[in-house]
Amino acid sequence: MTTPHLTLTNLNAGYGRAQVLFDINLTITTGTIACVMGRNGVGKTTLLNTIAGLITPTHGTITHNGTDITKQPPHTRIHGGIAYAPQGHETFAPLTVAQNLTLAHHATKRGPTHLIDHALDRFPRLKPLLNRRAGLLSGGQAQQLAIARALVAHPTLLILDEPTEGIQPSIVEEIETAITDIAAEGITVLLVEQYLDVALRLADTVTVLDAGRVIHSGDRADLTDTQAHTLMAI
Ligand SMILES: Nc1ncnc2c1ncn2[C@@H]1O[C@H](COP(=O)(O)OP(=O)(O)OP(=O)(O)O)[C@@H](O)[C@H]1O
Ligand SMILES: [Mg+2]
Structure with a gap:
């Protein structure tokens, strides 16, 4: 049986008077990887920010595990199991890798400390860098730290905004392997991914936005690569 983990109903959101998202409807099933795609500026980050509670929708509801979280502040959503690694692999630059992870763990007060080790097992490249300041990491290392930091919050829903942006293929x-393993653990993943091939390999469902509206949403299995390319070219 499939259980809805996150449901967006008729969601509108934007910045001041500039509406960016129009009537977004989306259901994400527990334990799946839901991929949101679309060209630059269509509203992908705005959508994730709204789900994380950083933007208040002007209309519509967000339901997480059956609870209406539309009016919950971001920290309540984090305690409820929603972790977010924003676009641009933000970390606390003056702190070391280890301090970044410990701070995230303390701040969220969710789950045992072995989650830090578990997150590092997902990203072994970080292990020899524990005492390095995050500001000195390469883009790829910082992105891995950003995801690891989200993982130590013990999420049931992990939101990732373009985790592969500007990062070398290896x-x-x-990162792709880590996302597969995270989902295999039962964590639901909401992923914004620009690289079509990565998205098509990872996704269980694909939602395409254009100018703030959903123009396609469905199972990955029902989408041929040609259809996917056509949708992304719109
Ligand atoms: N803080 C803000 N204030 C006003 N407008 C904003 C703000 N952030 C984004 N926008 C506008 O909202 C629209 C959607 O931006 P958003 O960042 O959600 O797009 P995106 O799909 O994530 O793009 P990208 O692929 O480049 O990351 C754009 O027109 C953008 O200029
Ligand atoms: Mg974005």
Whole structure:
């Protein structure tokens, strides 16, 4: 049986008077990888920010595990199991890798400390870098830290905004493997991914946005590569 983990109903959101998202409807099933795609500026990050609670929708509802979270502040959503690794692999630059992970763990007060080790097992490249300041990491290393930091919050829903953006292919492969393993553990993943091939390999469902509206949403298995290319070219 499939259980809805996250449901967006008739969601509108934007910045001030500039509406960016129009009537978004989306259901993500527990334990799946839901991929959101679309060209630059169509509203993908705005959508993720709205789900994380950083933007208040002007209309519509967000339901997480059966609870209406539309009016919950971001920290309540984090405690409820929603972790977010924003676009641009943000980390606390002056802190070391280890401090970044410990701080995230303390801040969220979710789950045992072995989650830090578990997150590092997902990204072994970080292990020799534990005492390095995050600001000195390469883009790929910082992205891995950003995802590891989200994982130590013990999420049931992990939101990733373009985790492969600007990253060399070998690291993209490692991140892709990590996402597959994270989902195999039962964590639901909501992923914004620009690289079509990566998205098509990872996704259980594909949602395509254009100008703030859903123009396609369905199972990955029902989409041929040609259809996917056509949708992304719109
Ligand atoms: N803080 C903001 N204030 C006003 N407008 C914004 C703000 N952030 C984004 N926008 C606008 O909202 C629209 C959607 O932006 P968003 O960042 O959600 O797109 P995106 O699909 O994530 O793009 P990209 O692929 O480049 O990351 C764009 O027109 C953008 O200029
Ligand atoms: Mg974006």
